[in-house]
Amino acid sequence: MSGRLRLGVNIDHVATIRNARGGDHPDPVRAAEIVAAVGGDGITAHLREDRRHIRDEDLARIQTATDLPLNLEMAATEEMLAIALRHKPHAACIVPEKREERTTEGGLDAAGLHNTLVPIIDRLKEAGIRVSLFIEANERQLDAALRLGAPVVEFHTGGYAHAFLDGDRERVASELKGIADLSALAAKNGIEPHAGHGLTYENVQPIAAIPQLAELNIGHYLVGEAVFVGLEQAVRQMREIMDEAR
Numbered sequence: 001m002s003g004r005l006r007l008g009v010n011i012d013h014v015a016t017i018r019n020a021r022g023g024d025h026p027d028p029v030r031a032a033e034i035v036a037a038v039g040g041d042g043i044t045a046h047l048r049e050d051r052r053h054i055r056d057e058d059l060a061r062i063q064t065a066t067d068l069p070l071n072l073e074m075a076a077t078e079e080m081l082a083i084a085l086r087h088k089p090h091a092a093c094i095v096p097e098k099r100e101e102r103t104t105e106g107g108l109d110a111a112g113l114h115n116t117l118v119p120i121i122d123r124l125k126e127a128g129i130r131v132s133l134f135i136e137a138n139e140r141q142l143d144a145a146l147r148l149g150a151p152v153v154e155f156h157t158g159g160y161a162h163a164f165l166d167g168d169r170e171r172v173a174s175e176l177k178g179i180a181d182l183s184a185l186a187a188k189n190g191i192e193p194h195a196g197h198g199l200t201y202e203n204v205q206p207i208a209a210i211p212q213l214a215e216l217n218i219g220h221y222l223v224g225e226a227v228f229v230g231l232e233q234a235v236r237q238m239r240e241i242m243d244e245a246r
């Protein structure tokens with residue numbers, strides 16, 4: 001499976017800038033419209049429990065403004081489940097969440113949280129929402145995703161991105177191998193593998209070249225680049241690098 005790699009654009013940090021001044025500018029909905037106009041394949045938004053960026057009311061506005069599939073990132077809580085069931089996004093990606101973290105530090109412990117996740121995943125699936133689990137690329141977590149019946153996993157590329165930033169080639173190679181091997185194993189077992197977190201123009205190429213990956217979700221870097229070149233140009237450039245890698 002080495003078709004076109006989808007690009008989901010995470011617009012959380014447009015909302016981070018908006019929230020810095022408490023008003024309604026810049027509007028993440030406008031960002032979603034630009035992503036749609038420039039050929040992005042989806043919108044990702046993480047409704048954090050502390051609402052530090054995306055807010056509840058943004059979800060319906062995003063869904064009304066574009067036809068792009070919405071991938072809602074959410075913690076495994078009753079509150080988030082109720083919101084997901086109300087909004088019925090195309091996909092719900094269950095992520096771990098800590099109030100005090102600066103960003104999503106690691107993958108979901110799908111193995112350790114099996115009993116908590118079963119009813120949440122079942123209800124999302126019953127509602128026709130495509131469930132994805134944001135996990136580290138290791139066999140224990142992939143096995144857990146299989147047992148939970150998740151149709152999609154998203155591999156956390158934060159470790160790879162950090163190794164890349166540190167210029168630690170050995171760690172980059174080992175993180176990359178882990179993501180490539182687990183993507184192949186996921187696809188072999190009928191799970192669609194995605195990847196994301198900390199991806200940039202500089203580090204995305206080897207990830208995008210992994211043939212089984214169907215989707216990358218990229219946000220913080222694109223919003224940062226958009227400050228300098230505009231969101232349209234930033235998404236176009238990321239798209240080009242991904243296409244060249246394929």
Ligand SMILES: CC(=O)[C@@H](O)[C@H](O)COP(=O)(O)O
Nearest residue numbers: 012046073095102103104197
């Ligand atoms: C799960 C994940 O990786 C994304 O949600 C992304 O990193 C943006 O959200 P935060 O920066 O709030 O973690």
Ligand SMILES: NCC(=O)COP(=O)(O)O
Nearest residue numbers: 010196197198218219220
């Ligand atoms: N799930 C990862 C995501 O949506 C984007 O992460 P980042 O590019 O903002 O680090």
